Amino acid sequence: MGKERAKSLGAGLEKTPTGIPGLDEITSGGLPKGRPTLVCGAAGCGKTLLGMEFLVRGATQYGEPGVFMSFEETAEELTNNVVSLGFDLNRLSASKRPFLDYVHVERSEIEETGEYDLDGLFIRLEQAIDSIGAKRVVLDTVESLFAGLPNPLILRAELRRLFRWLKDKGMT
DSSP states (O other), rough: HHHHHHHHHTTTEEEEEETTTTTHTTTSSSSEEOOOOOOOOOTTTTHHHHHHHHHOOOOOHHHEEEEEEEESOOOOOOHHHGGGGGGHHHHHTTTSSSSSEEEOGGGOOOOOOOOOOOOOHHHHHHHHHHHHHEEEEEEEEEEHHTTTTTTTTHHHHHHHHHHHHHHHOOOO
């Protein structure tokens, strides 16, 4: 798809600027505002750093606080990883903008009894969003929530429910 066609397609969609050099240009202004965006890629390709930069730049350049909920890396590990981007997360986290939360999810420790749902995640996430007035949310990685889930129908239904919940909250 050419640049002009992409611009015309995105013209009516309100965007949230990422502040990431080059990304806002190729996305015609940023990510769709108030809607979830799924970032896919192999391990180590930069999804976590992209998400963290989106939150840090949102808080520092646009006054939009954000929540980073990690299911794989602790706050300390994230802080060490984003030094390469020139960010001091210790300083930024002191203001709770962005809010970092590590949720330990070990599928081998979870016994599936009855329906699998994300209600506990919604409660924790809502508390984090409300505590700082978040406008941006990064969940890293969603795959960790569903790893080992034997039923793809449940996975799809819960992923749709998660995206609808984030959209209803107006989160980008």
